[in-house]
Amino acid sequence: MEQAQFFYSNGKLLITAEYLVLKGALSLAVPTQHGQSLSVYPDTNEGLTWQAFENDEQWLKFHLNKDEILNPTEDFSSEKTFIAELLKQALVLNPNFLNGLAYRLETRLNFNRNWGLGSSSTLINNVAQWAQVDAFDLLARVSKGSGYDIACAQSDTPILFQRHHKKVWTEACLFSPDFxxxxxxxxxxxxxxxxxxxxxxxxxxxxxxxxxxxxxxxxxxxxxxxxxxxxxxxxxxxxxxxxxxxxxxxxxxxxxxxxxxxxxxxxxxxxxxxxxxxxxxxxxxxxxxxxxxxxxxxxxxxxxxxxxxxx
Incomplete structure (x- = not known):
């Protein structure tokens, strides 16, 4: 039987270049001490059972079958449909992903999901790790964002970030003011x-x-x-x-x-x-x-x- 898998991604704050980072401006961003984990457990039931927790309180639970993943609705207003589309695009990038579709998943945010610290970007990066695909490629399939949040999800230190068209450049930097x-x-x-x-x-x-x-x-x-x-x-x-x-x-x-x-x-x-x-x-x-x-x-x-x- 498959072993349980665990993934974690850092939250983010964009310190400079909001909006213009989308046009190629050099930005300064920081990962946060707050983030999100994804735990993947083999299950005996076919499909995916998804549970989402925020500070140890469950706020979302649903089930996805294979057809719902392969043919998600166009309405991304709900978390379920967004996750279905995310998994579908991960499958496009790695057709071997989700072989033997029987999993129970838990996501755990250690911050208020309304804070805007990256509840979506941390999820995307965690799913990319699970699916063994490039997180920036996966982001591009579900979002118009610059990708600085994905870079923060993967970094343990502040970063400089720049995007020109589809090319991403990022570098760790020292941003720790004396004051x-x-x-x-x-x-x-x-x-x-x-x-x-x-x-x-x-x-x-x-x-x-x-x-x-x-x-x-x-x-x-x-x-x-x-x-x-x-x-x-x-x-x-x-x-x-x-x-x-x-x-x-x-x-x-x-x-x-x-x-x-x-x-x-x-x-x-x-x-x-x-x-x-x-x-x-x-x-x-x-x-x-x-x-x-x-x-x-x-x-x-x-x-x-x-x-x-x-x-």
């Missing part, structure tokens, strides 16, 4: 559907060559910022560029104009997380954001995955 004890990640409480935002942005036929160069440069400058004041200036410049492209105010302008420090949207603007840098102590920060109705504030050391050997 990282002043950096926090604030959950904004509005889960964004990243795939929808990606498709809307890619539908635009605009020339962003200048902005791509500027954002790529800022990614490197942020990596090298030695002083908090320089870090803040880079964040402000980055926010201004993306604000102009999207024709919407920055997060700080819109909701935190009296905040002392820098605030940067991460990922799709309008939801998920923001990165905060301030001289305020944690109690002052906590009180400030709680007064705005926001209570999830995570310190750098509790969010970013850093390889101690690399430091």
């Amino acid at each position: 990282k004890d002043q950096i926090y990640f604030l959950y904004l409480g509005k889960k964004q559907k990243t795939e929808n935002e990606v498709r809307k942005f890619l539908a635009q036929e605009k020339d962003y060559n200048l902005e791509i160069q500027e954002i790529s440069s800022l990614s490197l400058h942020l990596l090298d910022a030695e002083l908090a004041v320089d870090f803040d200036k880079i964040i402000e410049s980055h926010e201004t560029i993306i604000s102009h492209i999207l024709a919407v105010p920055t997060l700080k302008q819109k909701a935190f104009s009296d905040f002392q420090g820098s605030i940067k949207s991460l990922g799709a603007w309008g939801g998920d997380f923001a990165m905060i840098r301030s001289d305020w102590d944690k109690k002052t920060l906590t009180n400030y954001f709680e007064s705005k109705g926001l209570s999830t504030l995570i310190p750098w050391d509790n969010m970013v995955l850093e390889d101690e050997e690399y430091l």
Whole structure:
């Protein structure tokens, strides 16, 4: 009988180049200490029995037979149909995958799935490992995303990431500011559907060559910022560029104009997380954001995955 198999992938945060990473900008991204596992158990029942857990609480359970995998519906609004399509595309890449279709699967997220830390990308990377296919190839078959999230899923240290057409370049980097004890990640409480935002942005036929160069440069400058004041200036410049492209105010302008420090949207603007840098102590920060109705504030050391050997 087959042995049980276990796979794990790291979550992600895109620190720079949101949106423009889709157009080839150099981005800075970090894997998170939060992630998702996939356990695959041989089963006596034909088909796939899928159970999904979030912080040890089951939130999803369903069964898939072979026909549902080979002919998934076009509606990806449900997790079941997305997973069916994901498995189908993995089969296209590796026809020997799922021979003897009888498995029980468990996925376990160790974070709130509404946080936007990569519940989909970690799943894609885990399925790619199970199917023994390239995760970037599998991603391209089910998403329009850049792939930085897949790169984070596979990395234990911050990375520089760039995509030109279908070619992906990634490199481990040292991103661990001396003032990282002043950096926090604030959950904004509005889960964004990243795939929808990606498709809307890619539908635009605009020339962003200048902005791509500027954002790529800022990614490197942020990596090298030695002083908090320089870090803040880079964040402000980055926010201004993306604000102009999207024709919407920055997060700080819109909701935190009296905040002392820098605030940067991460990922799709309008939801998920923001990165905060301030001289305020944690109690002052906590009180400030709680007064705005926001209570999830995570310190750098509790969010970013850093390889101690690399430091």
